[in-house]
Amino acid sequence: MQTAAPSPKPRLRVLLCAPRGFCxxxxxxxxxxxxxxxxxxxxxxxxxxxxxxxxxxxxxxxxxxxxxxxxxxxxxxxxxxxxxxxxxxxxxxxxxxxxxxxxxxxxxPLVTKVHREAQVHHRKGREILLIGHARHPEVIGTMGQLPDDAVTLIETAEDARTIVPRDPDNLAYVTQTTLSLDDTAEMVNILRARFPNMAAPHKEDICYATTNRQDAVKKVAPQVDAMVVVGAPNSSNSLRLREAAERAGCALSVLVQRATDIDWERFGTITSLGVTAGASAPEVLVEELLDAFAERFELDVRSVTAAEEDVFFPLPRALRPDAAE
Structure with missing residues (x-):
C-alpha cells in the first residue's frame, strides 16, 4: 500500500527586525x-x-x-x-x-550619563523628576546617587499630572534608559506644559539601542500577523518591545525567553511573523526560535532595518590590557 506523501508545510513570511539583540x-x-x-x-x-x-x-x-x-x-x-x-x-x-x-x-556608560546629569541638577539646587519604573535596578541605582528627598519618581501620565513639586520653577527631569518612547514622550509633554521652566537632558536619556529596537518593531508590526520578542520577563526594554508591537497594530505580540516557551496553538494560522530580541538577548536564541518555526513552516526570511549601529564601549579600566601600566 502506498503511503501518502507528507503534506507540505505552510509558508511563513518572517520579517527580522534590525537592529535587535545585544547593545x-x-x-x-x-x-x-x-x-x-x-x-x-x-x-x-x-x-x-x-x-x-x-x-x-x-x-x-x-x-x-x-x-x-x-x-x-x-x-x-x-x-x-x-x-x-x-x-x-x-x-x-x-x-x-x-x-x-x-x-x-x-x-x-549611558546609564552613568543619567547619574551624572542627576548629580549636576542636584548641585544646582533643582528638584529632580525621574521618569521610570519603581524597583527596576536602573531606577534604584539612579535614585541612589542622591539623598532620599532629591528625586521624585514619575511612573505614569497620572503621576505627571498630579506631582506637586516644592518649587515649580526649579525642576529638572531625567529618565530611565529603557522606557517606551511613546509613554515617555506623553509624560514629558505633560510635565513641560505644567512646568515650562523645567530643565531637560542635553541629549535624550532613552538610549540609542532602546530607540532603534522600538523603531524597528514599529516598522514591522503593522505588516505581520504576530510578533515574537525574545527576552526576559524582567527586562524592561524587552517588555517595551512587546508593547510597541501591540500598539503598532500587531494582533498577537508575545515575549518568550526560549523557543520552548512558545504556545504553538496561538500561531497555527499565521502567514507572517515579526521577530526581534531585547538588548540583553543573544542572537543564538533568535536562531533557536527560527529553527523551531522552520520545523512547522516553510520560512521566507528577510530583514527590516530601522537604523545602523556601530556603538562600542571599552571595557572598565581595570580590565583593559594597559591597566597595569
Missing part, C-alpha cells in the same frame, strides 16, 4: 565578566544579574561567575566583584571600598 552596554558588561574570569580565574562575583537574561547568566555561571544580590554575600578575599550594567546606588561602591574589595563597575 554595546550589554556586550561590555558580559565581556567584563569574561575578561575578569580570564585574568583572575574563578570565582568572579557579580552583584545582581549582569544583564537581564537567564541564558547569559547561566552561561557565565558555568564559567565561574557567582551571582549575588548584595555585597554581604561575597566572602573576604581578592576575587573581583562586578557591578551590573544597570548601575548601583552610591552606597554600593562605598561599601565595597570599606571592605577593600576589588570592585569593577560594568554600569552602561
Amino acid at each position: 554595546a552596554g550589554v556586550v561590555r558588561a558580559i565581556d567584563a565578566v569574561e575578561q575578569a574570569l580570564a585574568l583572575y580565574g574563578p570565582p568572579v562575583y557579580v552583584r545582581h544579574e549582569i544583564v537581564h537574561n537567564k541564558y547569559v547568566v547561566e552561561g557565565l555561571k558555568r564559567k565561574g561567575a557567582v551571582f549575588v544580590e548584595e555585597l554581604d554575600e561575597v566572602p573576604e578575599g581578592p576575587a573581583p566583584v562586578i557591578f551590573s550594567a544597570h548601575g548601583v546606588p552610591k552606597s554600593v561602591p562605598e561599601a565595597a571600598a570599606s571592605r577593600n574589595m576589588f570592585a569593577i563597575d560594568a554600569t552602561c
